Amino acid sequence: MAETAMKSDENSTEYQLARDSELRFEVENNEEVEVQLKDGMAEIFGTELTKNNTYKFTSGAKIAIFTWHGCTIRMTGQTEVAYVSKDTPMVTYLNSHAALEQMRQQAEREESRGPRVMIVGPTDVGKSTLCRLLLNYAVRVGRRPTFVDLDVGQGVISIPGTVGALLVERPADVEEGFSLQAPLVCHFGSTSPGANIKLYNLLVSKLAEIFNKRCKANRRAEVSGCIINTCGWVKGGGYQCITHAAQAFEADVIIVLDQERLYNELGRDIPKFVKVVLQPKSGGVVERPQAFRRHCRDEKIREYFYGFRNCFYPHSFDLKFADVELYKIGAPEVPNSCLPLGITPEDNQTKLVPMNPSKELLHHIMAISSANSEEDDIVTSTALGFIVITNVDMDKKSFTVLSPAPRPLPSRILVLSDVRFMDLK
Ligand SMILES: Nc1ncnc2c1ncn2[C@@H]1O[C@H](COP(=O)(O)OP(=O)(O)O)[C@@H](O)[C@H]1O
Ligand SMILES: [Mg+2]
Known part of the structure; x- marks a missing residue:
C-alpha cells in the first residue's frame, strides 16, 4: 500500500502511514522539528505518542515514528531527510x-x-x-x-x-x-x-x-x-x-x-x-561521522551540568587544594625488569595513583568517589557525581569547578578522567 504525503502548508507536511511502516527523519543543523500524531497510534523507539501532543526534536536528531496499525503525522520544520519506509525489522x-x-x-x-x-x-x-x-x-x-x-x-x-x-x-x-x-x-x-x-x-x-x-x-x-x-x-x-x-x-x-x-x-x-x-539492523539507522560523535559526547556532558535544554543552572565555586584528595587510576607503564618480583605490568593498570594539583587538570572531568577513604576501594567505587575543573590557581592553591550541585562536595576524593569539557557558555 502506498503512503501518501500531502503538503498542507508552506512549512508543515501531513503523512499518512500504512500499518507496519515508519516515518524516518533527520533534523537539519540548528533547526527544530515538531511532530504531532493526528490520528491512529504510533510510537518512537517503543514509546507511544499521545495524540495532538507536540514533540520537539532539535539539531541532529535522527528519529523513526513507527506505526503498527496506521496513523497520520503532521510534521513542521526543516528536516535534512524525511521519508516513509515499510521495510523495517x-x-x-x-x-x-x-x-x-x-x-x-x-x-x-x-x-x-x-x-x-x-x-x-x-x-x-x-x-x-x-x-x-x-x-x-x-x-x-x-x-x-x-x-x-x-x-x-x-x-x-x-x-x-x-x-x-x-x-x-x-x-x-x-x-x-x-x-x-x-x-x-x-x-x-x-x-x-x-x-x-x-x-x-x-x-x-x-x-x-x-x-x-x-x-x-x-x-x-x-x-x-x-x-x-x-x-x-x-x-x-x-x-x-x-x-x-x-x-x-x-x-x-x-x-x-x-x-x-x-x-x-x-x-x-x-x-x-x-x-x-x-x-538485521534497520535501514533507518544512520551513520554518525566522528565529528558528530564528539559533538554528542560534549552535548551529553553539557546536559549533565545544564540539564536537558538548559533547564538547570550549574554551580561554580572554588575548592582549596587542601580540601580534596586527587587520584588517577593506572600508573605509567614500566619495563618488566623494573617491576618487583610477582607484579605484572597489568597490575599497574588498576593501580590508584595519588596526584598533585597542577595546571594540567584544567578542563578535566573529575569523578567524585563514593569511597570514604583510601582504604576503601576507590578504583571500583561508584561515582557520586562529576565536576569540571574550570580554573587552577597555583598561587591561591585553589581550583574553580563547575558542579551540578552547590558546595560542599559530597566527598573529598576526586578521580581524574581523560575526558575534558570546555564550558563555552
Ligand atoms: N529506524 C530508524 N530510523 C531513523 N533513525 C534511526 C532508526 N533507528 C535508529 N536511528 C538513529 O540512528 C542513530 C544510530 O543509532 P544507535 O542506536 O545509536 O546506534 P549504535 O548504538 O549501534 O551506535 C541514532 O541517532 C538513532 O536515533
Ligand atoms: Mg550506541
Whole structure:
C-alpha cells in the first residue's frame, strides 16, 4: 500500500502511514522539528505518542515514528531527510521482546531469574535504539528491567567515560529519553575501553556484582532481567570485552546486530547454553561521522551540568587544594625488569595513583568517589557525581569547578578522567 504525503502548508507536511511502516527523519543543523500524531497510534523507539501532543526534536536528531496499525503525522520544520519506509525489522524486534517476556514468565513460575540480554554489534547499527525499544516494551507490560550501559563512548546513563545501570520504571520520554533518577555509575575515565581494558573489565564485573545484589533485594527487578548495551568495538580487545561482559553478567541471550562474523565468533566462543541470535539492523539507522560523535559526547556532558535544554543552572565555586584528595587510576607503564618480583605490568593498570594539583587538570572531568577513604576501594567505587575543573590557581592553591550541585562536595576524593569539557557558555 502506498503512503501518501500531502503538503498542507508552506512549512508543515501531513503523512499518512500504512500499518507496519515508519516515518524516518533527520533534523537539519540548528533547526527544530515538531511532530504531532493526528490520528491512529504510533510510537518512537517503543514509546507511544499521545495524540495532538507536540514533540520537539532539535539539531541532529535522527528519529523513526513507527506505526503498527496506521496513523497520520503532521510534521513542521526543516528536516535534512524525511521519508516513509515499510521495510523495517520491527516485527523481528517485537518477536525478541515476546521471547524475553516468555522467559520472564517462566522465571516467575520457577522462582528463577529473568533474562539477561546483551546487544552487540559494530557502531551505528542501532544497538542503543534496540535497548531502548526492548526496555520500553518491557515496562509497558509492567516489568522493571534494568538498563546496563557499558558503552563508555556514547552511553546514555551518565557522561562519557562511565558505565552504569538504571532500573527502568517508566517508558523513555520521547524527547528526553529514560528518566535518569538514581542511576548507578562507575567512573572509567576514557571514551574507549581500549584505553585500559583491565580496568574496564574490572568495572563491568563490579557492576554485575551490584546488579546481582539488587536482584536479591528486589524480586521484580530479578524477574525482569536486564538489557545490556555495549560499544561498537567488536574486534580484538573489543571482542574480549564483549565475552568478558557476557560472562560477568551471565548473559542468557546475545543479540548480534548486523554482523555475521561477530555472530559466528560468539557462537564458537560462548557456552552453548547462551542463546546467540543474529538480527538485521534497520535501514533507518544512520551513520554518525566522528565529528558528530564528539559533538554528542560534549552535548551529553553539557546536559549533565545544564540539564536537558538548559533547564538547570550549574554551580561554580572554588575548592582549596587542601580540601580534596586527587587520584588517577593506572600508573605509567614500566619495563618488566623494573617491576618487583610477582607484579605484572597489568597490575599497574588498576593501580590508584595519588596526584598533585597542577595546571594540567584544567578542563578535566573529575569523578567524585563514593569511597570514604583510601582504604576503601576507590578504583571500583561508584561515582557520586562529576565536576569540571574550570580554573587552577597555583598561587591561591585553589581550583574553580563547575558542579551540578552547590558546595560542599559530597566527598573529598576526586578521580581524574581523560575526558575534558570546555564550558563555552
Ligand atoms: N529506524 C530508524 N530510523 C531513523 N533513525 C534511526 C532508526 N533507528 C535508529 N536511528 C538513529 O540512528 C542513530 C544510530 O543509532 P544507535 O542506536 O545509536 O546506534 P549504535 O548504538 O549501534 O551506535 C541514532 O541517532 C538513532 O536515533
Ligand atoms: Mg550506541
